[in-house]
Amino acid sequence: MRSVVHERFGVDPESVLATGQRDVPVPGKGEVLVRVAAASVDRGTWHVMAGLPYPVRLAGFGLRRPRYANPGRSLAGTVVAVGAGVSDFRLGDPVFGTGASALAEYAVARAGRLARMPAGLDPVQAAAVPVSGLTALQAVRDHARIQAGERVLVLGASGGVGVFAVQLAKAAGATVTAVCSGAKAGAVLALGADRVLDYAVDEIGEDGRYDVILDIAGNRPLRMLRRALAPDGRLVLVGGETDGRLLGGTDRQLRAQLANLVTRQRLGTFLASENAADLAELAKLLEAGTLTAPVSHVLPLERAAEAVRVLLDGRAVGKVVVAVR
Numbered sequence: 001m002r003s004v005v006h007e008r009f010g011v012d013p014e015s016v017l018a019t020g021q022r023d024v025p026v027p028g029k030g031e032v033l034v035r036v037a038a039a040s041v042d043r044g045t046w047h048v049m050a051g052l053p054y055p056v057r058l059a060g061f062g063l064r065r066p067r068y069a070n071p072g073r074s075l076a077g078t079v080v081a082v083g084a085g086v087s088d089f090r091l092g093d094p095v096f097g098t099g100a101s102a103l104a105e106y107a108v109a110r111a112g113r114l115a116r117m118p119a120g121l122d123p124v125q126a127a128a129v130p131v132s133g134l135t136a137l138q139a140v141r142d143h144a145r146i147q148a149g150e151r152v153l154v155l156g157a158s159g160g161v162g163v164f165a166v167q168l169a170k171a172a173g174a175t176v177t178a179v180c181s182g183a184k185a186g187a188v189l190a191l192g193a194d195r196v197l198d199y200a201v202d203e204i205g206e207d208g209r210y211d212v213i214l215d216i217a218g219n220r221p222l223r224m225l226r227r228a229l230a231p232d233g234r235l236v237l238v239g240g241e242t243d244g245r246l247l248g249g250t251d252r253q254l255r256a257q258l259a260n261l262v263t264r265q266r267l268g269t270f271l272a273s274e275n276a277a278d279l280a281e282l283a284k285l286l287e288a289g290t291l292t293a294p295v296s297h298v299l300p301l302e303r304a305a306e307a308v309r310v311l312l313d314g315r316a317v318g319k320v321v322v323a324v325r
């Protein structure tokens with residue numbers, strides 16, 4: 001099969017991602033083989049590609065060399081084989097979710113990390129959803145527990161996670177102030193944000209304090225975020241990119257957890273869970289039209305490195321998808 005191949009860690013996608021031939025993988029117990037129609041890339045794709053920050057390697061992605069054929073994860077496609085013990089899926093089922101080495105014609109996925117592809121969505125849109133949509137859903141619903149009428153600030157609103165988070169916070173009935181670059185303000189307003197701030201120009205918190213802050217990107221200091229948060233508000237640190245090879249920005253998350261012990265504000269962070277129930281929940285919202293999957297770039301498998309580059313350069317609004325067939 002055609003597959004993206006990734007044989008060494010490196011920060012430049014053009015240097016470490018190529019296209020080649022690989023054997024079609026065989027699904028094991030509890031796994032499914034998916035013929036991939038499309039796969040999307042996200043910040044996690046870059047982390048696994050670069051092997052940075054170093055804890056990524058300890059998390060099972062290879063210590064000195066990449067463990068997997070390629071760093072793809074979010075996918076949409078069709079079930080073409082099932083392993084022992086899989087009863088939820090049959091051959092021919094259209095599915096979306098997360099699998100190993102998804103940037104290829106075929107990929108193996110655990111059955112518990114797949115759900116039926118939402119009706120009415122094409123595979124490019126469905127492939128855009130898994131990692132970013134799950135992260136946004138869990139941030140809004142489980143960690144921030146956003147309620148109707150609350151004032152919510154979303155930092156990083158135009159990115160992969162942000163475009164879903166803005167829509168989900170609006171669907172929960174919140175008033176949403178979104179932060180992104182000025183050039184993408186129109187696209188974020190179109191997703192339902194009530195107001196958009198340009199991170200290069202505007203300060204946060206000048207219009208009063210927020211009940212909830214979802215910090216998806218930007219790396220603002222904790223004290224600045226806490227000043228913009230109501231005395232009993234909730235801050236959820238989803239991510240934030242730094243050059244730190246050792247911690248890659250997670251030191252701020254550790255400090256938030258410590259500060260959480262001594263303040264009325266709730267300061268937390270989380271690691272998204274890839275699970276079928278939440279994928280099914282997202283599918284329902286997509287089918288109802290409550291949620292859309294914004295995709296700004298679609299590239300063929302041979303240009304997967306460019307797909308990661310689009311993301312790194314900040315050219316995407318929402319998701320970048322690799323169309324496999």
Ligand SMILES: NC(=O)c1ccc[n+]([C@@H]2O[C@H](COP(=O)([O-])OP(=O)(O)OC[C@H]3O[C@@H](n4cnc5c(N)ncnc54)[C@H](OP(=O)(O)O)[C@@H]3O)[C@@H](O)[C@H]2O)c1
Pocket residue numbers: 042043044131132135155156157158159160161162179180181182184199216217218219237238239240241270271272311314315316318
């Ligand atoms: N906790 C978890 O389990 C989990 C899961 C998934 C992702 N993450 C993390 O979440 C972060 C975002 O991921 P993503 O895929 O959404 O990334 P992305 O698609 O690259 O989006 C980044 C966003 O950050 C915005 N941004 C850049 N500089 C900013 C600033 N100074 N202030 C406010 N916003 C700024 C960008 O705006 P413009 O494009 O308009 O410049 C864009 O909206 C990453 O650090 C990722 O590792 C965590």
